[in-house]
Amino acid sequence: MRVLVLGGDGYLGWPTAVYLSDRGHTVGIADNFARRNYDHELGVESLVPVQPLHVRVAAWTEVSGRQIDTFCGDISDATFTRELLQSFRPHAVVHFAEQRSAPYSMIDQAHAVYTQRNNVIGTLNLLFAIAETDRDIHLVKLGTMGEYGTPNIDIEEGWLTVEHNGRHDRVLYPKRPGSFYHLSKVHDSHNIEFACRAWGLRATDLNQGVVYGQEIAASGADPRLATRFDYDAIFGTVLNRFIVQAVLGHPLTVYGSGQQTRGLIDIRDTVECIRLACENPAAAGEFRVFNQMTESMSIEQIAKTVTACYPGPSEIEYLDNPRVEQESHYYNVVHTGLVELGLQPHRLGDTPDRVAVHHRRTAPPPGQPGRHATHDQLAPIR
Amino acid sequence: MRVLVLGGDGYLGWPTAVYLSDRGHTVGIADNFARRNYDHELGVESLVPVQPLHVRVAAWTEVSGRQIDTFCGDISDATFTRELLQSFRPHAVVHFAEQRSAPYSMIDQAHAVYTQRNNVIGTLNLLFAIAETDRDIHLVKLGTMGEYGTPNIDIEEGWLTVEHNGRHDRVLYPKRPGSFYHLSKVHDSHNIEFACRAWGLRATDLNQGVVYGQEIAASGADPRLATRFDYDAIFGTVLNRFIVQAVLGHPLTVYGSGQQTRGLIDIRDTVECIRLACENPAAAGEFRVFNQMTESMSIEQIAKTVTACYPGPSEIEYLDNPRVEQESHYYNVVHTGLVELGLQPHRLGDTPDRVAVHHRRTAPPPGQPGRHATHDQLAPIR
Numbered sequence: 028m029r030v031l032v033l034g035g036d037g038y039l040g041w042p043t044a045v046y047l048s049d050r051g052h053t054v055g056i057a058d059n060f061a062r063r064n065y066d067h068e069l070g071v072e073s074l075v076p077v078q079p080l081h082v083r084v085a086a087w088t089e090v091s092g093r094q095i096d097t098f099c100g101d102i103s104d105a106t107f108t109r110e111l112l113q114s115f116r117p118h119a120v121v122h123f124a125e126q127r128s129a130p131y132s133m134i135d136q137a138h139a140v141y142t143q144r145n146n147v148i149g150t151l152n153l154l155f156a157i158a159e160t161d162r163d164i165h166l167v168k169l170g171t172m173g174e175y176g177t178p179n180i181d182i183e184e185g186w187l188t189v190e191h192n193g194r195h196d197r198v199l200y201p202k203r204p205g206s207f208y209h210l211s212k213v214h215d216s217h218n219i220e221f222a223c224r225a226w227g228l229r230a231t232d233l234n235q236g237v238v239y240g241q242e243i244a245a246s247g248a249d250p251r252l253a254t255r256f257d258y259d260a261i262f263g264t265v266l267n268r269f270i271v272q273a274v275l276g277h278p279l280t281v282y283g284s285g286q287q288t289r290g291l292i293d294i295r296d297t298v299e300c301i302r303l304a305c306e307n308p309a310a311a312g313e314f315r316v317f318n319q320m321t322e323s324m325s326i327e328q329i330a331k332t333v334t335a336c337y338p339g340p341s342e343i344e345y346l347d348n349p350r351v352e353q354e355s356h357y358y359n360v361v362h363t364g365l366v367e368l369g370l371q372p373h374r375l376g377d378t379p380d381r382v383a384v385h386h387r388r389t390a391p392p393p394g395q396p397g398r399h400a401t402h403d404q405l406a407p408i409r
Numbered sequence: 410m411r412v413l414v415l416g417g418d419g420y421l422g423w424p425t426a427v428y429l430s431d432r433g434h435t436v437g438i439a440d441n442f443a444r445r446n447y448d449h450e451l452g453v454e455s456l457v458p459v460q461p462l463h464v465r466v467a468a469w470t471e472v473s474g475r476q477i478d479t480f481c482g483d484i485s486d487a488t489f490t491r492e493l494l495q496s497f498r499p500h501a502v503v504h505f506a507e508q509r510s511a512p513y514s515m516i517d518q519a520h521a522v523y524t525q526r527n528n529v530i531g532t533l534n535l536l537f538a539i540a541e542t543d544r545d546i547h548l549v550k551l552g553t554m555g556e557y558g559t560p561n562i563d564i565e566e567g568w569l570t571v572e573h574n575g576r577h578d579r580v581l582y583p584k585r586p587g588s589f590y591h592l593s594k595v596h597d598s599h600n601i602e603f604a605c606r607a608w609g610l611r612a613t614d615l616n617q618g619v620v621y622g623q624e625i626a627a628s629g630a631d632p633r634l635a636t637r638f639d640y641d642a643i644f645g646t647v648l649n650r651f652i653v654q655a656v657l658g659h660p661l662t663v664y665g666s667g668q669q670t671r672g673l674i675d676i677r678d679t680v681e682c683i684r685l686a687c688e689n690p691a692a693a694g695e696f697r698v699f700n701q702m703t704e705s706m707s708i709e710q711i712a713k714t715v716t717a718c719y720p721g722p723s724e725i726e727y728l729d730n731p732r733v734e735q736e737s738h739y740y741n742v743v744h745t746g747l748v749e750l751g752l753q754p755h756r757l758g759d760t761p762d763r764v765a766v767h768h769r770r771t772a773p774p775p776g777q778p779g780r781h782a783t784h785d786q787l788a789p790i791r
Binding site for chain 1: 487518519521522525526529530533534537560561562563569571572573574576577578580581582583584585586587588589592595596599600602603606607733739
C-alpha cells in the first residue's frame with residue numbers, strides 16, 4: 028500500500044518510513060525540518076550523528092533497492108497539505124508531524140502557543156485535505172499516553188463505557204494531562220473524532236508511551252540510516268538521560284520519590300505497531316484508539332533498571348520535585364488492541380544490552396533479516 | 410470590583426458591560442471589532458441598528474453618569490493581552506472574545522482554522538497574561554452547551570464522578586460536540602482546567618445555552634445602547650430566524666423532525682449569571698463549571714412557541730435535515746449552580762411579547778430600576 032509519513036525525518040518518523048519501505052510498502056516522507064531547527068534553537072544535538080534526509084533516502088535506496096519519495100513543506104500550510112495528498116494519493120497517512128516535547132512547550136508563552144498552533148492546525152489541515160482528496164485515506168495519528176494524565180480509574184483505549192444515574196453511554200475517555208503540549212494532542216483527538224463522525228473519515232489514534240531504543244533491524248544495515256538519540260533536558264526522555272548520566276559517572280537524578288509511573292515501548296515495537304495499524308485500517312467513520320505501549324514502570328524502576336544493567340558504578344539521587352504532578356498515583360492501562368492485531372512486545376528488562384549503552388553491531392547483508400528476526404514472522408503485507 | 414469584558418462590543422459583551430457598570434462595578438471593554446467585520450464579510454447586518462462602540466460608551470456615560478474604559482486590540486496578540494491586564498488590573502475578566510458561530514466555522518477550511526486558532530490562542534494568551542499579572546484574577550469564560558453534544562446520560566456541570574471496575578474518579582465531563590467551533594471551546598476548557606491545576610488560577614467556565622432577547626433594563630434607557638439582533642443564516646439563532654420568518658409571513662423551517670433539543674436562556678439572565686459569577690469567584694486553583702441555561706426545548710417546541718405567540722398567521726414547515734446530527738436523543742441537563750448563587754430565571758413561555766416582536770418601551774429614569782426589578786433584590790456587590 029501507499030503510505031505517507033508526515034514528520035518522516037524525525038526520531039520515529041524516519042525508522043517508520045524505512046520499516047514500512049522494507050516491508051514492501053510504497054513510502055513517501057513529508058517534513059518541514061522543524062525538529063532539526065529545534066536543535067539549532069536550543070544548541071543541542073543528537074548523540075548519534077544524523078544524516079540529512081536526502082543522504083538517508085539515497086543510502087536506503089543503495090542498501091535496499093527501494094525508493095522513498097520526499098516532500099519538503101509544512102502541514103500548517105493548507106495548500107501544501109492538500110497538494111501533497113493529491114499528488115501522492117496515499118492509502119494511509121502516518122502523522123508524526125507535531126512538536127513532541129512537553130518541556131519545549133513549557134519554555135515560555137510563545138513556545139506553548141507555537142506548540143498548540145502547530146499541532147492543532149496541522150492536524151486540522153490534514154483532516155480537510157483527506158476529506159477533499161479521498162475519505163477512505165486512513166489517518167494513523169501519533170498521540171501520547173501522557174494525554175490521559177493519571178486518573179484514579181483504569182485507562183481504557185480511548186473510549187469509556189459509563190453508567191450514570193441508571194443510563195449508559197460510550198464516551199471519549201476523559202483526559203487531564205500535564206502540559207500544553209499534551210493538551211495539543213487531546214485537542215487533536217477531539218478534532219479527529221469529530222471528522223470521523225461528521226465526514227466518515229477513518230482514523231487510528233495511537234496513544235504512545237515513552238519510546239526507548241535507537242535502532243531497528245532495517246536501519247542497522249548502514250550508519251547513514253541511523254535515527255536520533257536525544258539526551259538533552261528538552262527532547263531527551265527520562266530513560267535516555269539516565270543512560271547518559273550513568274555513562275558520565277553522574278548520579279541518576281529522580282524527581283521526588285520516583286513513584287510517577289509511565290507507559291513504555293521499544294522503538295522496534297513502535298514501527299511494528301504502525302505497520303499493524305496501517306495494514307488493518309479503521310472502518311469508515313471509525314475513530315479507533317490504541318494505547319501504544321507494552322509495559323508500565325515507575326521512574327524509580329527505570330532508574331534501577333539502568334543502574335542494574337550499566338557495567339560500571341552507578342547510583343540514584345532523589346531531588347525535590349520541581350513539577351506540579353502526582354508522585355504517587357494509580358496507573359493501570361489497557362493495551363490489548365495492538366496485541367490483538369499481532370504485536371509481539373519486547374520488554375525493557377529483556378534487552379538490557381540495548382538499555383545501557385549503544386552498541387553498533389555488524390550489519391546483516393542487505394535483504395537479510397537482522398537479529399530482530401521476530402518481525403519477519405508476523406502477518407504478511409496485504 | 411474591576412471587571413474587564415473581552416469582546417465587550419459584541420451581542421452579549423456590550424449588555425454585560427452595561428449591566429455590570431449599572432450595578433456599580435468599574436468596567437473596561439476590550440474588542441478587536443471582529444464581529445462587525447464578519448457582517449462586512451458576509452454582507453449581513455443586525456436588524457436593530459448598533460452604534461459604534463465610542464458612541465455607545467458616551468451614551469452610557471450620558472444616561473448613567475458612569476464611565477467605561479475601552480481598549481482596542483486583539484487578544485491573539487500576546488503583548489496586547491499582557492499590557493491590557495497590567496494597565497487595567499481587573500479583579501475579574503469576562504471572556505466573550507471568541508468567534509461564536511458554528512455555521513461560520515463551517516464555511517470552509519479557512520474559517521474552521523481561523524475559529525480554532527482565534528479562540529484557542531486568544532484564551533491561551535489570556536491564561537499566560539493572568540499568570541504573569543496576578544493569579545487571583547478570576548477568569549469568567551463563556552463556553553457553550555453545544556460542547557457537550559447529546560450524550561445518552563445526564564449532562565452534569567463540567568465534571569462527572571465515574572465508577573469503573575470498582576474504582577472512582579471525578580473527571581472532566583466527556584464532550585462530543587458537532588462543529589469545529591464547538592470543539593474550539595472544548596479545547597479552551599481543557600486548557601483552562603490545566604492552568605487552574607498547574608498554576609492555581611481561578612476560573613469559571615459558563616456553558617451557555619442559546620440566548621434569546623435583545624434588551625436588558627439598563628440598555629432600554631436609550632436606543633444608542635441597543636445590542637445586536639442577528640437573523641441571518643450564520644449568526645442568527647434558530648429562535649431569531651423563526652421570529653423573522655413569522656414576521657415576513659414565511660413558514661418556520663424546521664430541520665427533520667425538530668426533536669433536536671437544546672438549552673435556552675434569556676439575555677437578562679445571561680448578564681445576571683455573569684454578575685453572579687464575578688461576585689462569587691471560583692477558589693484559587695478551582696476550575697468551576699456552570700451550565701448557563703434555564704430551560705430545555707426542542708426545535709419543534711421553539712417553533713410552536715413562536716407560532717402560538719405571533720399575532721398573525723404562522724405555520725411550520727418540516728425540511729429534510731441537511732445536518733449530520735441525532736434528531737431524537739436524550740437530553741437532561743443539570744443547571745443548578747447559578748440558581749444556588751441566586752439566579753431567578755426568566756422562561757421563554759412567560760415572556761411571549763418579547764419573543765414575537767421587538768417592543769421598544771419607555772425608559773425608566775436613570776438610576777431607577779426598570780421593569781425587571783427582581784434583579785435588584787439579589788446579592789449586594791462586594
